[in-house]
Amino acid sequence: MSILFSNIAATDRGHPHTISLKLRDTSQLFNSMDPSPFIEKDLDDDAEEFIVSWAQEFSPNAAIKLRIHLDHWPAEDPQEMIRTAVHNHFAHRAQITELEFKRLLKQGRTSLLIGLLFLAACLFLSKMLLGHEAGTWAAVVRESLTIAGWVAMWRPMQIYLYDWWPLLQLRRVFTNLSHMPVEVVQKGKS
Secondary structure (H helix, E strand, C coil): CCCEEEEECCCECCECEEEEEEECCHHHHECCCCCCCHHHCCECHHHHHHHHHHHHHCCCCCCEEEEEEECCCCCCCCHHHHHHHHHHHHHHHHHHHHHHHHHHHHHHHHHHHHHHHHHHHHHHHHHHHHCCCCCHHHHHHHHHHHHHHHHCCHHHHHHHHHHHHHHHHHHHHHHHHCCCCEEEEECCCC
8 A cells, every 4th residue: 555645845824844645545544453443543654654754854843734635535524533533643652652751761760770789889899809909900800890880880871861852852743743733635625
C-alpha cells in the first residue's frame, strides 16, 4: 500500500507550516493491524513517521497544520473522526514519551547510586591496599582502580548530560501535534 506524502510550505494564516498527506482513502492513515475503532486506532507507521519528521524540522513552538487529501471520499464526512483520531494518537504518544522520560531518570538515579558506590569502593581499595606503595605495579593497579571507578560513572553521566533532552523534545513535538488543526479535503478541492 503506497501513501503519497508531501510537505507544502503553504502560508495559511496562523499556520505557516502545513504538512500534507495525499491518501487513497482513510484506511491508509491507520494501522491495519489495530482492531480498535477509528478514533482509538494507531496511525500507520509510515504516516506517523512522515508527520513527526516534518514537525521536527520546524521550531518546537511553530504553528503546524495537517492537511489530508483523500482520493476516495467516504459516505460519511471523515473530518471529525480523522481529527479526533490524529489528536488521540499523538496525545497517547506524548504520554508514552513522558513515561519513557520518567523511566530514564529513574534508571539514571539507580545508575548514579551504583556508579558512586563502585567509584567509592575502587578509591577505597586503592588507598587501603596500596596506600603509599611505590613502584610500577602499585601505580598501575592504583590507576586501574581509579579508571574503573570513573568508567562506572559513564552511564549516569550519559543519561544526565545527553539522553534526557531528546525525549523532552519528542514529547513537545507529540504534544504540539496532538493540538494541531487537521483538515481533510476531497481530491480536487483545496
